[in-house]
Amino acid sequence: xxxxxxGKAVKKKVLVIGLDCATSQIVFDQKEKLPVLGKxxxxxxxxxxxxxxxxxxxxxxxVMCTGKDPGKLGLYGFRHRKDYSYKDIWIATSSSIKEKKVxxxxxxxxGQSCLVSVPPSYPPPPVKGNLISCFITPGDEKxxxxxxxxxDELEEKFGTYIFDAxxxxxxxxxxxxxxxxxxxxxxxxxxxxxxxxxxxxxxxVEIGVDRMHHAFWKYMDREHHLYVPGNTxxxxxxxxxxxxxxxxxxxxxxxxxxxxxxxxxDHGAKRMKGAFCINEWLIEQGYLVLKExxxxxxxxxxxxxxxxxxxxxxxxxxxxxxxxxxxxxEAQGIVSPSDYEKERNLLxxxxxxxxxxxxxxxxxxxxxxxxxFSEAVGDYPDLMIYFDDLFWRSAGTLGHGxxxxxxxxxxxxxxxxxxxxxxxLKDASIKKGGRKDADILDIAPTILSIMDLPLPDGIKGKSxx
Numbered sequence: 518x519x520x521x522x523x524g525k526a527v528k529k530k531v532l533v534i535g536l537d538c539a540t541s542q543i544v545f546d547q548k549e550k551l552p553v554l555g556k557x558x559x560x561x562x563x564x565x566x567x568x569x570x571x572x573x574x575x576x577x578x579x580v581m582c583t584g585k586d587p588g589k590l591g592l593y594g595f596r597h598r599k600d601y602s603y604k605d606i607w608i609a610t611s612s613s614i615k616e617k618k619v620x621x622x623x624x625x626x627x628g629q630s631c632l633v634s635v636p637p638s639y640p641p642p643p644v645k646g647n648l649i650s651c652f653i654t655p656g657d658e659k660x661x662x663x664x665x666x667x668x669d670e671l672e673e674k675f676g677t678y679i680f681d682a683x684x685x686x687x688x689x690x691x692x693x694x695x696x697x698x699x700x701x702x703x704x705x706x707x708x709x710x711x712x713x714x715x716x717x718x719x720x721x722v723e724i725g726v727d728r729m730h731h732a733f734w735k736y737m738d739r740e741h742h743l744y745v746p747g748n749t750x751x752x753x754x755x756x757x758x759x760x761x762x763x764x765x766x767x768x769x770x771x772x773x774x775x776x777x778x779x780x781x782x783d784h785g786a787k788r789m790k791g792a793f794c795i796n797e798w799l800i801e802q803g804y805l806v807l808k809e810x811x812x813x814x815x816x817x818x819x820x821x822x823x824x825x826x827x828x829x830x831x832x833x834x835x836x837x838x839x840x841x842x843x844x845x846x847e848a849q850g851i852v853s854p855s856d857y858e859k860e861r862n863l864l865x866x867x868x869x870x871x872x873x874x875x876x877x878x879x880x881x882x883x884x885x886x887x888x889x890f891s892e893a894v895g896d897y898p899d900l901m902i903y904f905d906d907l908f909w910r911s912a913g914t915l916g917h918g919x920x921x922x923x924x925x926x927x928x929x930x931x932x933x934x935x936x937x938x939x940x941x942l943k944d945a946s947i948k949k950g951g952r953k954d955a956d957i958l959d960i961a962p963t964i965l966s967i968m969d970l971p972l973p974d975g976i977k978g979k980s981x982x
Contacts, residue, residue, distance in 0.1 A: 527628045527717050529968045530776040534765065535635065535722035537574060538730050538932075539782035541565050541939050543758055550755060551762045553769065554941065557778060561943030562981065564954040568784040570884060571836045571901060572934045575609050575653075577783035577957060578636045578722065583616040584961030584976035588890025588897070590616060594834060595653075597896040601846050604818050607896075610653065611642045617973050619964050620644055623718050626970055631710050633721035634680070634703065647714050649706070652681035652724045675706055684728040685928030689750060692732055697760065700725045704764045711771045717968070722783075729757045730786040734931035741788040741931065742923065777944040777967045781960060785935030792912035792922040793871070793904050795831035795839075801920070802867060804829040811916035814926065820915065824849035829864060829899075833913025833926065835934045838898035839864065861885070861899055868902055874921040879905035907933050940981075947982055955981055 536544075545563070548555035557563075569580040569587055576592035579585075587593055592609055599605040614637070620630035624645030632638065632648040639650035641663040648663040649671075657677050662668040671678065679702050682695040700723060707721055735743040736750035769778065796817050799805035806826040817830060824842060828851065832838040841860060844850040852860050865883045873879055881904050886897040904911060910933055912926040924930070940955055944967060958978030965972055966980035 527623070527626065527968055527970070530716070530772070531718050531964055531967055532711075532769075532772055532776055532778050533718075533720035533964070534768075534778065534780045535578070535720060536726045536761070536780065536782050536939075537578075537636075537722055537724045538727035538784060538786050538934070539780075539939055540730070540785040540787070540935060541937065543755065544939055544941075547755070551758060553762045553766045554780065557780060557941045557943045558950075560949050561778075561941060562947055562951040562953050563939070563941040564952050565785075565937040566781065566940045566955045566957055566959075568934075568936055568938050568957050570889065571903075572784035572907070572936050572938075573835055574636055574724075574727065574783055577938075579614055579616075579618070581781065581783065581957050581960045582618045582620075582635070582720075583614070584619075584958055584972070584978055585616045586890055586958065586977060588886060588893040589975070590614065591895025591897075593838070593886070593895070593897050593901070598840065598898075599896065601848075601896075603822070603824065603847065608653075609637055611638050611640060611650075613637065619961050620646070620718055620720070622965060622970055622973060623968065628717035628968070629715050630718040630720070631714050631716040632719075633707055633710065634724065635720055635722050636724075646716060646718075647710065649678065650680070651722065654680045656680075671706055671709075674709065675702065678702065678706065681724055682728050684732045685925075685930060686732075687929060689732065692728075693753065696725045696728055696757065700757075700761065700764070704768065707768060708771070711768065718964070723761065725757065726761070726782070727786075729754050730932040731930050734786065734788055736931075738788045738931075742790065743931070775945055777942070779943075779960070779964070780939070780941040782938035782940075783957070784938045786932045787908065787935045789910060789925070789931060789933045790905065790908040791874075792833075792910040792924070792926050793837075794912045794915065794917055794920045794922065794926075795833065795837045795902075796913060796915050797917070797920045798871065799829055799831060800915075804864065805831075807915075814914050814916045816914055825851065828852055828860065831911065831913060832898070833911045835907065835910055837900075837902035837904065837911030839868075839900035839902060841899045865900055868900070871904070873905065873909075879909070881905055907936065909933075942981055944982065953981065 569577045575595045576587045596606045599607045630646040634651045636651040639654040641650045650661040679699040733753045735741040806823040808821040842850045884901040886893040914926045962980045
């Protein structure tokens with residue numbers, strides 16, 4: 518076991534470069550435009566990396582950093598139902614994570630970590646080292662660092678830290694400015710931290726990649742149904758990647774050849790074909806009953822539902838969450854517990870048979886959390902639905918006059934999440950230039966194996982080295 522020596526931790530260092538939503542069709546297929554990432558690929562191993570279920574930012578980063586799946590973590594998204602309520606929800610935060618992260622294990626063995634914007638890290642939890650919280654931070658008026666004194670130190674040197682950019686907007690020029698400013702600020706801060714703070718494990722997540730994909734994908738992707746040739750923003754995504762690539766060169770100049778470098782994304786991205794109005798469909802099928810139908814788009818939470826006649830309802834997002842109205846579980850449940858599996862199976866069959874607006878077949882995937890995960894804890898839905906391999910979002914709002922929307926129902930959004938993200942690993946102990954696909958659960962054991970640290974009980978996946 519590696520031991521701390523004179524205040525310095527384990528000898529082997531690991532730098533994790535988190536690029537939220539980074540995708541293989543850009544990083545791998547156009548690597549000649551990204552010399553720094555391309556060099557890491559040439560000098561290490563790389564491949565597609567299957568994300569978590571669901572493949573969204575929260576829970577994916579914590580699946581990666583714990584080696585535990587969403588069922589074990591009890592995280593099925595950013596928001597969750599609270600105690601089988603029809604409307605009450607809770608939001609995932611750093612306090613929601615009960616399993617050990619890799620930096621917890623590193624700290625137990627004398628190592629120090631420097632963590633920048635790894636979701637979810639607000640409120641800032643104590644770590645052995647230094648931490649800046651992530652995009653869910655309400656604002657810079659809140660405490661967002663550990664230790665708390667780090668905030669004053671950074672603001673004195675670099676001014677206000679920027680956590681996120683409002684990406685669901687039509688003001689694209691302003692959004693580009695926000696994203697570039699946010700990313701520049703983050704790298705400015707990290708260039709300081711990586712040189713001035715002690716660390717054995719350094720990890721950051723750049724959310725700007727995700728924001729660029731959601732805001733500008735239709736301008737780049739010629740297969741997108743809203744693509745217009747020769748548009749102003751056709752190269753916006755690639756230009757951002759190139760800017761990021763240049764910033765990585767400077768950051769990497771601060772680490773030696775013995776430091777393992779791991780580039781990861783939590784999921785990938787692809788064009789959004791549209792949004793499917795799950796609750797409109799449930800009304801059509803007789804599962805959801807409203808006392809009065811809306812005349813304009815509105816959230817289900819704002820409508821008067823006749824729960825005495827409702828069997829099921831749904832949530833929107835990159836995937837659909839379906840909840841059955843179970844007698845004795847929900848306050849006004851009508852589905853008998855003895856009929857639960859029969860009703861759930863029937864609903865799943867009907868959802869699997871849903872076709873697109875032109876009658877085209879969809880490759881829809883349906884998960885039953887209690888069966889899919891070896892352990893399902895927390896407030897999981899009864900069904901998890903990936904419409905047409907995630908190409909179609911789920912729209913939870915009603916009143917659109919159609920089940921199929923050409924765009925997102927909660928603001929401009931051009932991309933959906935692809936199940937496969939990426940990884941690149943450069944380490945002195947591995948052969949150069951190999952291609953090897955992986956699973957997001959492999960990352961935690963890989964990091965711990967590189968640092969020669971023990972794997973915690975119950976960790977899934979396997980080391981890539």
